[in-house]
Amino acid sequence: MPDTNPFNFQSGSWSGDAGPTDAASLIITGDWAPIRAFAPLIESDPQAIYGDVLPVLQDADLTVVNLEAPLSDIGSEVCKSGTVFKGNTRHVKGLTAVPLSAVTLGNNHLFDFGVDAFRQTAKVLDRNNIARTGAGMTKKEAEAPLIMEAKGIRIAIVNISEGEDLTTADSGPGVAGWDIGGACARIKNLKTETSQTLHAVIVVAHCGLEYIPFAPEYVTNAFRELADAGADAVIGHHPHVPQGLFFHGKTPVCCSLGNFVFYQPTNFFWRKIGYMVRLHISKQGLAGLDIEPYRIYEQGLQMLAGPDRDYFFKRFTQISEPLSTPEGSRQAWQGFLDYYGVSGFRNEVNMMLNKLEDTPGKAAAMFRNRLTTAQHFHHWKDLLTRVVQDKMGQSPAWARDLAREWLTRQMENE
Numbered sequence: 001m002p003d004t005n006p007f008n009f010q011s012g013s014w015s016g017d018a019g020p021t022d023a024a025s026l027i028i029t030g031d032w033a034p035i036r037a038f039a040p041l042i043e044s045d046p047q048a049i050y051g052d053v054l055p056v057l058q059d060a061d062l063t064v065v066n067l068e069a070p071l072s073d074i075g076s077e078v079c080k081s082g083t084v085f086k087g088n089t090r091h092v093k094g095l096t097a098v099p100l101s102a103v104t105l106g107n108n109h110l111f112d113f114g115v116d117a118f119r120q121t122a123k124v125l126d127r128n129n130i131a132r133t134g135a136g137m138t139k140k141e142a143e144a145p146l147i148m149e150a151k152g153i154r155i156a157i158v159n160i161s162e163g164e165d166l167t168t169a170d171s172g173p174g175v176a177g178w179d180i181g182g183a184c185a186r187i188k189n190l191k192t193e194t195s196q197t198l199h200a201v202i203v204v205a206h207c208g209l210e211y212i213p214f215a216p217e218y219v220t221n222a223f224r225e226l227a228d229a230g231a232d233a234v235i236g237h238h239p240h241v242p243q244g245l246f247f248h249g250k251t252p253v254c255c256s257l258g259n260f261v262f263y264q265p266t267n268f269f270w271r272k273i274g275y276m277v278r279l280h281i282s283k284q285g286l287a288g289l290d291i292e293p294y295r296i297y298e299q300g301l302q303m304l305a306g307p308d309r310d311y312f313f314k315r316f317t318q319i320s321e322p323l324s325t326p327e328g329s330r331q332a333w334q335g336f337l338d339y340y341g342v343s344g345f346r347n348e349v350n351m352m353l354n355k356l357e358d359t360p361g362k363a364a365a366m367f368r369n370r371l372t373t374a375q376h377f378h379h380w381k382d383l384l385t386r387v388v389q390d391k392m393g394q395s396p397a398w399a400r401d402l403a404r405e406w407l408t409r410q411m412e413n414e
Contacts, residue, residue: 002324002325002328003246003247003248003249003324003325004247004324005245005246005247005320005321005324006247007245007247007252007289007291007320009313009316009317009320010313012290012291012292012293012309012313013288013289013290013291014252014288014289014290015287015288016250016280016285016286016287016288016289017250017284017285022151022152022153022282022283023151023153023280023281023282023287023288024061024062024150024151024152024153024155024280024281024282025059025060025061025062025278025279025280025281026060026061026062026063026064026148026150026155026202026278026279026281027056027057027060027062027063027064027276027277027278027279027292028063028064028065028202028204028235028257028276028277028279029063029064029065029066029257029260029274029276029277030065030066030237030256030257030258030259030260030262030274031066031068031107031237031238031240031259031260031261031262032065032066032067032068032094032095032103032260032261032262033067033068033069033085033087033109033261033262034069034071034087034088034091034094034261035069035085035086035087035262035263036263036264036265037263037265037298038261038262038263038300039087039091041299041300042087042091042093042094042261043090043091043093046093046094046096046097047097047098048299048300049094049261049300049301050098050261050300050301051294051299051300051301051302051303052301052302052303053276053292053294053301053302053303054098056276056292056303057098057100057276058098060278061150061151061153062101062102062148062150062155063098063100063101063102064100064101064102064103064104064148064157064204065095065100065102065103065104065260065261066103066104066107066204066206066237066260067095067103067104067105067107067110067121067125067132068085068107068109068110068262069085069086069087069109069110069112070085070086070087070109070110070111070112070113070117070118070120070121071087071088071089071091071092071120071121071124071125072086072087072088072089072113072116072117072118072120072121072124073088073089073120074113074116074117074120075113075114075116075117075120076113076114077112077113078111078112078113078114078165079361079362079365080112080164080165080365080369081164081165081362081365081366081368081369081370082108082164082165082366082369084109084112084113085109085112086112086113086117089120089124092124092125092128092130094261095125095128095130096128096130099130100130101130101131101148102130102131102132102133102146102148102157103125103130103131103132104132104133104134104157104159104204104206105121105132105133105134105135105159105175106133106134106135106142106159106160106161106175106176106204106205106206107134107161107175107206107238108161108162108163108164108165108167108206108238110135110167110175111135111167111173111174111175115137115173118135118173119137122136131146131148132146133145133146133157133158133159133176134159134160134161134175134176134204134206135169135173135174135175135176136169136173136174137172137173138169138172138173139169139170139171139174141169142169142174142175142176143169143176143182143186145157145158145159145186145190145201146159147198152283153199153200153281153282153283154196154197154198154199155198155199155200155201155202155281156190156198156200156201156202157202157203157204158183158186158187158190158201158202158203158204158231159176159203159204159205159206160176160177160178160179160180160183160203160204160205160206160207161175161176161177161178161205161206161207161238162177162178162206162207162238162373162374162375163175163176163177163178163373164369164373165365165368165369165373166368166372178207178222178374180222180225180226183203183226183229184225184226184228184229185229187201187203187226187229187230187231188229188230190230191230199281199282199283199284199285200232200233200279200281200285200286201230201231201232202231202232202233202234202235202279203226203231203233203234203235204235204236204237205219205222205223205226205234205235205236205237206236206237206238207219207222207236207238207374207375208236208238208239208243208255208256208375209239209336209375209376209379210238210239210240210241210375211239211240211241211268211270211271211406211407212239212241212243212336212403212406212407213241213243213244213270213319213332213336213402213403213405213406214243214244214255214319214322214323214329214332214333214335214336214399214402214403215236215239215243215244215255215256215323215329215333216333216375216378216379216382217326217329217330217333217378217382218374218378219236219255220246220253220255220323220326220329220333221326221329223236223248223253223255224248224253224326227248227249227251227253228248228249231251232251232281232285232286233251233252233253233254233277233279233286233289234251234252234253234254235253235254235257235277236253236254236255236256236257237256237257237258238256239255239256239258240258240259240262240264240271241256241258241259241270241271241273241406242256242257242258242270242273242274242275242293242312242316242319243255243256243258243319244316244319244320244321244322244323245291245316245320245323246320246323246324247324250286252286252289253323254277254291255323257274257275257276257277258270258271258273258274258275259271259272259274259296260274260276260301261300261301262296263296263298264296267410267411268407268408268409268410268411269409269410269411270405270406270409272295272296272297272411273293273294273295273296273304273312274293274294274296275291275292275293275294275312275316276291276292276294277289277290277291277292278290278291278292291316293309293312293313293316295308315402315405318398318402319332319402322398322399331395331396331399332399332402333382334382334386334391334394334395334399335395335396335398335399335400335401335402335403336399336400336403337379337382337383337386337392337395338386338392338393338394338395338399338400339400339403339404339407340383340403341392342387342392345380345383345384352366352367352370
C-alpha cells in the first residue's frame with residue numbers, strides 16, 4: 001500500500017494529530033559553510049548574510065544547521081576525494097549572530113583539515129554555547145544524540161552521515177557513520193529507555209548523491225527503516241539541491257534540504273534553491289511541519305515569494321509524489337541512472353584515470369571513495385547492474401526529464 005502524503009503543497013504545510021497549543025518550533029536547515037563569496041560577508045556583517053530569512057530563524061524556539069566546514073585557524077589540508085572547506089574561528093559570528101541553537105557535524109567536510117582543526121572547532125562551538133552532535137573524538141561521542149528543550153518540550157537529534165573518505169568514527173575521531181541498524185537502535189533506546197520524557201526524536205542524515213532530484217533507492221529505504229524504528233521526522237541534506245518530501249506512516253521524510261548558507265559559483269538553478277523545515281512539536285508529539293523555500297544569491301539569502309514560490313512548490317510536488325511507494329522511489333532513481341548512462345560512467349572513470357598521472361594521491365582518494373562510500377557504491381553498482389541486465393532506457397520519461405532539469409537548468413537574468 002502507498003503511504004498517504006497529507007502535506008499541502010499549495011500552502012507548504014502539514015498539520016498533524018497532536019495538539020499544537022503547547023508546541024515548540026524547531027527549524028532545521030541544510031549546509032552552512034563560511035566559504036567562497038560568503039566568507040568575507042560572514043566576517044563583516046554576519047546577520048546580513050541571512051537576508052529576510054533572519055526573522056524566520058529568530059522566530060523559532062530552536063534552530064539546527066549543518067556545519068559543513070571546520071571553524072579553525074590551524075590544521076593542514078587532507079588528501080581526499082573532493083573539495084576541501086575551511087572557515088576560521090571568527091566565522092562563528094555567523095552562527096551566534098542569529099543566534100542558532102545547534103549544529104550537526106556528521107558530514108563529509110568537518111575533518112577536511114585534520115583532527116586538530118576539528119578539536120578547535122568543537123572548542124569554539126562550546127565556548128559560544130552552540131550545541132553540537134554527529135562528530136567526536138570517539139565513536140561514542142560522535143553517535144551521542146543531542147537533547148534540546150524549549151517550552152518544556154524535549155527533543156532528541158540523532159545525526160548520521162555516510163562518512164565519506166573513511167571519516168567514520170571507529171577507534172578514534174570521526175563522524176557518526178552510515179550504520180542504519182545502529183541508528184535504529186539509538187532511536188528505539190531514546191523512545192523506550194530515556195530517564196526523562198522525550199517528546200520527539202528527529203533524525204538528521206547527511207547522505208545521498210549530489211545534484212539530482214531524487215534520493216537513491218538505498219537512501220529512501222534507509223529513511224523508511226529509521227521511521228519504522230520510531231523517528232518522528234527524518235531530515236536529509238548533502239545533495240546541494242532540494243529533493244522531495246514523503247510520509248512513511250505518520251513520519252515525514254525530507255530527502256534533501258539543499259544548500260543554506262553555502263555559496264556555489266554556478267549558474268545552475270536548483271543549486272541556488274533550498275528550503276528550511278519548521279517542525280512543530282508538542283507534548284503529544286509532532287504537531288505539524290512547514291516548508292520555507294529561499295534563493296541563494298552572492299550577497300546572501302532571500303525567501304521565495306509570489307510566482308517563484310509557486311514554481312518551487314510545483315516542482316516540489318513532482319519530485320515528492322513518486323516517493324509515496326518504494327516502487328516509485330525505485331523508478332525515480334532509475335530515471336537518474338538512465339540519464340547518467342554509460343557515457344556518464346565512462347567520463348567519470350576517465351577523469352579519475354587522467355588524474356593518476358599528475359595527482360596520484362587525489363586520484364586514488366577518488367577511486368577509494370567510489371568503492372567505500374554508500375552513495376558512490378550504490379550509484380555504480382545499480383548502474384552497472386542495469387547495464388548487465390540490459391535495462392538501460394526503460395525508466396519512466398518523467399524521471400529522466402526531472403533528472404535533466406535538476407542537472408542542466410540555468411538561472412535566468414543572472
